[in-house]
Amino acid sequence: MKIAIVEDDINMRKSLEIAMSDYKEFEIQTFKNAKDALKGIDDSFNLVITDINMPGMDGIEFVKTLGGKYEVIIMTGNATLQRAIESIHLGVKDFLLKPFDVDTLINAIKREDKIQKVKKAAPQSSSKNSSSGFLGTSKTLESILKIADKAAKTDASILLLGESGVGKEVFASYIHENSLRAKKPFVAINMAAIPDNLIESELFGFEKGAFTDANEAKAGQFELANGGTLFLDEIGEMPYGVQAKILRALQEKEIRRLGSSKGIKIDIRVISATNANLNDKIKNGEFRNDLYFRLNTIPINIAPLRERKDEILQITQRILEQNCIKYGFDLKKFSDESQKQLLEYNWPGNIRELISVVERAVILSEGYEITPQELFLEHRGLTKKRDIAEMEKELIEEVLISAEGNVEKASKTLGMSKASLEKKIKNYEL
Ligand SMILES: Nc1ncnc2c1ncn2[C@@H]1O[C@H](COP(=O)(O)OP(=O)(O)OP(=O)(O)O)[C@@H](O)[C@H]1O
Ligand SMILES: [Mg+2]
Structure with a gap:
């Protein structure tokens, strides 16, 4: 197994190199930053292990750039929940919280090795995940589906809101399939996945000669979705300049390919989705209010799994x-x-x-x-236990401050013995 380790801290990097040299079955190459790693990693690598906080390109950006080509293990000193969620979104399946001992890392690598071997041995016929649609049910899901069913039958714009991984995409295709447009195309476009400068040509298409590389005319996603549903995914990532053009297309029900003066009539229903807080983005001037209202005729909030x-x-x-x-x-x-x-x-x-x-x-x-x-x-480090520990730490901190550091007084307020408070103070490094 060939492994790339990306870590800016020289001590950490060197000690990993030394520790890993005991394992002849793992061929290790270390990189001191993401840029070097992007240059040095080729198809011969089976696994990438990366830090998150690094100068220059950070680990999340790095994983994004790798584009899902490699299995990735994240090792990080402070996994904020947000970072962890982002990495799950990018397909990362394993995290290691620093400080960890080498055995923890070795075990994680061995797990990955086993997974890759089992996956390779599996018959390729069964396509990726045969799970499409909803695999479970709950009262909460049923009530969201009720709204979706009603909305599906109209042509109203639907805005799907919810945390990462709740199934917004699953909902979007469910709505399309239960709409009057079910037999017409469903075209999904992910705003986060397209470089900003290509979004317009991707959405609206272009004529031959519209720009240097336009050797042939090409229809955009709006045209391809004609008669059916256009799913605009991750709209929070939409560049501001493009937003006005999308709004115009939706209002006038007409688009123009780049390099053309001819309008093309389009008949589409729009479903959009985001896990970002659009109200914040509007306040910060990153998202247009008028487009928000145009997309948000029917908002559907998809509850997180912990509420289902x-x-x-x-x-x-x-x-x-x-x-x-x-x-x-x-x-x-x-x-x-x-x-x-x-x-x-x-x-x-x-x-x-x-x-x-x-x-x-x-x-x-x-x-x-x-x-x-x-x-x-x-x-x-994302489990409930840790949340409770964190809450306890904060509580103790607060009480200690108001007791002006008097442990005996604080222990009375907290209703715990002085000894156990002292132990906790030591554990939490307060
Ligand atoms: N109810 C469900 N039953 C089974 N699988 C589901 C269900 N909901 C979602 N999934 C699966 O979970 C994964 C994530 O779903 P999806 O891509 O729709 O999430 P999302 O809300 O679009 O997340 P993000 O905001 O990160 O893009 C997909 O593999 C999807 O097939
Ligand atoms: Mg999605």
């Missing part, structure tokens, strides 16, 4: 079954204790994270029953 807990075990079971078949295992089972953990975890990456955790657990588990340890949720 009934779905967790249902989705888990379906993904478990699919993966056992895919990888040729006898049907496995999650132990009671691991089911409990799946229910307790707060899923910042929502259903996307659940699916990836279940798939990994199916591959990595040794026996018939999948144990909590085989879920590998603990070391993410």
